[in-house]
Amino acid sequence: MTEMKYQTKPLDIWNEGKALRQQYYENYAKAHEKGGIRWAGGAWAYSAVPAGLGDDVWSLTGEPYGASVAFNKEFAARCQEAIEAKGFARDLCAYLRNYLGSVVLDEYVFGGKFPKPDFMWTTHICCSHAKWYQIASDLEGGVPYFCIDVSTGLIEDFNERRREYVVNQLLDGIDWLEQTTGRDYDDQKLIQAVYNECEATSLWAEICALNRTIPAPLDEKTMYSLYVFGTIIKHRPEIVDFYRKLRDEVQERVDNKIAAVGNEQRRVITDTQPPWGFLEIFRYLETFGVVSVGSLYTFSLIGAWEVKDDGTWGPRTTPQEQGIDITTRKQALEVLADWTHARPEWQHFYSAQKKSDMMLRIVREWKVDGVMLHYNRGCEGLSLNIAENRLAFKDAGIPVLPFEGNMGDEREFDLERTKKAVDSFLELLGVK
Amino acid sequence: MITAGIDFGAKNVKVVILDDEKIVARGSALTGFDLKIAVKDASEMALKAAGLKLDEITHITETGIGQGSVAFAADSVSEVGANAKAGVKLLPSARTIIDVGAEEARAVKCDESGSMEDFVVNERCAAGAGAFVEAMARALEVELGQMGPMSLKATEAVPMNAQCTVFAESEVVSLIHAQTPKANIARAIHDAIAERVISMVRRLGITEDVLLVGGLAYDVGYVDSMKRGLGVEVHVPELPEYVSAYGAALVAQERAKE
Ligand code: SF4
Numbered sequence: 001m002t003e004m005k006y007q008t009k010p011l012d013i014w015n016e017g018k019a020l021r022q023q024y025y026e027n028y029a030k031a032h033e034k035g036g037i038r039w040a041g042g043a044w045a046y047s048a049v050p051a052g053l054g055d056d057v058w059s060l061t062g063e064p065y066g067a068s069v070a071f072n073k074e075f076a077a078r079c080q081e082a083i084e085a086k087g088f089a090r091d092l093c094a095y096l097r098n099y100l101g102s103v104v105l106d107e108y109v110f111g112g113k114f115p116k117p118d119f120m121w122t123t124h125i126c127c128s129h130a131k132w133y134q135i136a137s138d139l140e141g142g143v144p145y146f147c148i149d150v151s152t153g154l155i156e157d158f159n160e161r162r163r164e165y166v167v168n169q170l171l172d173g174i175d176w177l178e179q180t181t182g183r184d185y186d187d188q189k190l191i192q193a194v195y196n197e198c199e200a201t202s203l204w205a206e207i208c209a210l211n212r213t214i215p216a217p218l219d220e221k222t223m224y225s226l227y228v229f230g231t232i233i234k235h236r237p238e239i240v241d242f243y244r245k246l247r248d249e250v251q252e253r254v255d256n257k258i259a260a261v262g263n264e265q266r267r268v269i270t271d272t273q274p275p276w277g278f279l280e281i282f283r284y285l286e287t288f289g290v291v292s293v294g295s296l297y298t299f300s301l302i303g304a305w306e307v308k309d310d311g312t313w314g315p316r317t318t319p320q321e322q323g324i325d326i327t328t329r330k331q332a333l334e335v336l337a338d339w340t341h342a343r344p345e346w347q348h349f350y351s352a353q354k355k356s357d358m359m360l361r362i363v364r365e366w367k368v369d370g371v372m373l374h375y376n377r378g379c380e381g382l383s384l385n386i387a388e389n390r391l392a393f394k395d396a397g398i399p400v401l402p403f404e405g406n407m408g409d410e411r412e413f414d415l416e417r418t419k420k421a422v423d424s425f426l427e428l429l430g431v432k
Numbered sequence: 433m434i435t436a437g438i439d440f441g442a443k444n445v446k447v448v449i450l451d452d453e454k455i456v457a458r459g460s461a462l463t464g465f466d467l468k469i470a471v472k473d474a475s476e477m478a479l480k481a482a483g484l485k486l487d488e489i490t491h492i493t494e495t496g497i498g499q500g501s502v503a504f505a506a507d508s509v510s511e512v513g514a515n516a517k518a519g520v521k522l523l524p525s526a527r528t529i530i531d532v533g534a535e536e537a538r539a540v541k542c543d544e545s546g547s548m549e550d551f552v553v554n555e556r557c558a559a560g561a562g563a564f565v566e567a568m569a570r571a572l573e574v575e576l577g578q579m580g581p582m583s584l585k586a587t588e589a590v591p592m593n594a595q596c597t598v599f600a601e602s603e604v605v606s607l608i609h610a611q612t613p614k615a616n617i618a619r620a621i622h623d624a625i626a627e628r629v630i631s632m633v634r635r636l637g638i639t640e641d642v643l644l645v646g647g648l649a650y651d652v653g654y655v656d657s658m659k660r661g662l663g664v665e666v667h668v669p670e671l672p673e674y675v676s677a678y679g680a681a682l683v684a685q686e687r688a689k690e
Contacts, residue, residue, distance in 0.1 A: 390635070394550070402552075417553075420497070424510035424551050 002289040002431070006215045006259035013242070013249050017226060020242060022110075024232055028058040029108060029115045037181055038115060040136065041122035042129050043231035043301075044346075046148060048193035048336055049170055050121055051235050052185045053177060060117065062132060064231045066095025069102060069109045070276035070408035078105060080409055093128040094378030094408030100132075103139050119180050120145040121173070125349055126381030144180045146173050154350050155342045166341070167333045174329070187329045193235035194332045198304065198318040198339050200234050203243035205303035205315035210250045211293050212366050215259030217250050220270060220292035221282040222260060230302025265289035266369045266429045269362055271389065272297045272382040273407035274374060278415055284422065288431045293366050296359050297382060300344035312365050316342070345382070352385035356392035363398055370399040370429050378406035401425035435688055436478070436489050437514065437680025438471060438505060440496030441673070442535035443562075443647065445470040447478040448677040449489070450685060453521070457482035458674055467498040491688035495680040507687060512551040514679030516542035519643045521682060522669045527639040530658075530666075531676065532629060532648040534562040539633045546682075552632050561625075562648045564600070568621045571604040572614055579618050583653025586619035600624065618653060626657035633662075643667045645675035 011017075031038045036056035041047075043063040050057050069076050079101025084090060086104060088097060108114050120137050124130040130147045137145040148169045152162040178185050204227060211218050218226075226246060229239045252258075268285070270292055275281075282292055299305070304316035319326065319335050326332050348355030362368065371393050376383040386402070393400045403421050406412035426432035434456075439446045440463065447459040459478030461470045479486060486504065494505040495514045509517075511531065519529035520542060530539045537554040554561065569576045590612055592603055600621070607617050625648075642664055648654050649672035659666045669675060 394637075399550070416497070420499075420510065421553050423499075423508070424512045424548070424553070427510055427513045428548055428551070 002263040002265060002287070004262040006257055006262050006264065008259045008262040011222065011246075011249060013246050016245075017229075017242065020238065021225075021228065021232075024058075025060075025110045028060045029110070029112065031056065031058045031115075037183075038117045039119050039121045040117035040143075041120055041133060044125065044129075044150075044340075045122045046170060046173075046336065046340065047233065048190065048197045048235035049173060049333075050177060051193035052174065052187060052190035053181055053183045054186070054189070059121075059233065060115070061232050062099045063095045064228050065102075065109070066098040066408055067273070067276050069098035070094065070410075072109055073277045073410055075107070075109055076277070076408065076410065080411075090409075091377065093126075093132070093380060094406055096128050096132045098408050100135060100139065103136055116140050117143055119143060119177075120147075121177075122146075123148045123150045125150050125346060128380060146176050146180075148173060150341070150346075151349070152341060154347055154354065158338070158341045163334060163337050163341075166337045167330065170333045170337070171330070187332070190329060191326045191332045192237075194326060194336045194339075195318070195320055196237055196240050197235040197336065198316075199320065200239045200243050201230055201302050201304040201339075202315040202318050203240070203247055204230050205299065205305050205313075207243065207247050207250050208294055208299040208303055209314055210247075210254050213254045214267075214367060215257065215261070215264040216267065216291050216293045217253035217258060217260060218293075219260035219282065219286070220294050220298055221279050223294060223298050224274070224279075227298055227302055234302060261286045261289065261291040263289040264291050266431055267291055267293050267367055268370045268372055268429075269293060269359070269366065269368050270295040270297070270372045270374060271359065271386065272374050272376050273379055275376075275405040275410070275413045276407055277410045278405075278413055278418075281418065281422065284419065285426070288426050290426065290429065290431060292372070293368065294362070296344065296348075296355070296362060299362070300358075303344075304339060304342070305344055313361060348385060349381065352388040355385050356389045359389055360392060360396060363393075363396070368398075370401065370425065372425070373400060373402045374407075375402055375404045376407050377404070377412050378408045399425065399428045401428075433491075433685065433688055434484065434489050435681050435684035436475075436492045437677040437682070437684055438475070438492065438494040438496075438502060439511070439514070439674075439677035439680060440467065440471075440494065440498035440501075441533050441647070441676075442497060443533070444673070445474045445496075445498075446674050446677040447471075447474045448674055448681045449478050449482045449484065450678075450681045453682065453685065455678065457484075458671070458677075460673075463498075467501045471502050491684040493680040493684035493687065495676050506684070509680055509683045511676050512538055512540040512553070513548055514676045514683060515645060516540045516548045516679070517546040517682045518675045518679030519645065520544065520546035521678075522675070523641060523643050523667055525641045526643040526667070528633065528636065528642045530629065530633055530642065530644050531646040532561055532644070532654075533646040533673075534566075537561050537629045537632065537646075539629075539636055541636045541639060550636050552635050554629070554632055562646070564625050565621065565648065565651065565654065567601060568604055571601050572608070572617060574614065574618075579621070580650075580652035580654065582615050583618035583622050584656060585615040587613070588616050589623070590616045590620040592620040592624040619657070622651070622653045622657040623661070626654060626661045630658070630661045638662060638664060640664055641667055643669065645669060645672040647673045649673075
């Protein structure tokens, strides 16, 4: 362990976050006991839309669920074997396999039987999304299923016509939700959910922006447990409230130079999902004073960003900050579509160059010394373009560690080999 | 000052002892299942050859797969770091050092002082490493040592598409059944493995001079494939499988002076 330079302490809000997450999975599992509704869909689903059905509507989003399964290696292996035995290929999205395996086994990773949703509500940008819930629907005996195509290209090209394409699907979706659940739809609840989602995702960007500080107030391993709210219930008031408190605490850490890693001497970023069962890699780096301050993934899977007047990235100005008064269903959906489709993490589905540019921006603005690139065999979507990104870093003279693995399938990750590669990277960074 | 470097390879453990920067002894032993026994055997061999006792060695640095398993090693260095150090010592103009061992291939780009600038390590599959050649020699039913000279006698380039050892083996069997001369198959195998390593090294950018080290550098057929594939001269030092251990011993010299 290298010498401590900064004061460090755990986050005060940590246990509150843990409880909130636990509550979320419990709310979903027990929704029916209180007459509530359950739906399942992707982490990028337009989750604010079903909120118009009532406050007792709870969701289970597949990717964070798949990651929670991955963290439990024994259960993950059983899930993968179960779904592979049904003929699903090993090179499919690892979250999808973990989720579907859990359905097949009829086991919920948090205990008990797998809670069957009342409907599926999802979006489609990665090739796995729509199929995922279509198959889940079949496996669960024909659960009603609605999918919205959001593959509308780069945000620069998101014109009136493209927005209308999305909004019309959402309008149809609302009719479908009413028919499927037999409930009346409340536009006021939708409007509030849109405001909440915009604020929550902008707040997350603000929190990540604070990590530009040296020493970094947060390390990426901790951030993984915090961004997750934006992938499960980003439209709910309790998340806005949680992120406001978190932002205040992180600001306080910045003001008082409280570090995530007391011996910080080098800063790195990663790129996409980590191998969830092996987060110890981050702790290993920290023994040498190397802290991962984030990634394009951690910052912008949910974070809403914009380029500020000084040319740097900052939290996106929310509709409420802009004084936009949302009064109709259609307007709410338009605002939400504009907000959602600008998400940086969606842009690199269309452009390797754009992804490299965003990552290079993070390197510059977050004062990063090196980059770890996970050739993640478990995700066809977010691992797009990694080889090209590597070349961009190489051209910019930034040390890079590419390593192979899988975010959710430990059979494709070799801890010892990766640690050896990390050792070489540490030497390259001049800390070992 | 006497220092030593220990390299834990997948197949052999190698030890190099230095008096200042001069190599005074080498030792090696099969890695087997018990690393401690392999290290003991290799160290004893080297110490005996040097006429030294263990406590006369000022600093020992280890490298390779089993780092941390030798109680008497002071510290460790990565294989790419060790190769960069040793490579420049052996060939001062070397800037790209490619190391192909039994289970791994790696390459390092370095400056004139032997400091690492960038590196690549092969993916999890052994199809880019020496184990692949061994498996293919078995499929061809020839001694491993014959593969190189046989390959140089090839009269025709036969394409091999397989990217992995398992598929390559069935491809070799098909070639045998198609009555393809063994020499041509041997060359196809060397070309296939060289191609994989070269595509990996190209990610670094090839900066001359290129030095090839590791056990596979003994295989003249493979060296020839690398030369043709890279389109540049490929230098091979004496006793190429000891280069990482030598580099570790050089690092030990530096660290002992710190
Ligand atoms: S983006 Fe990756 S994690 Fe998400 S559905 Fe596609 S393959 Fe799975």
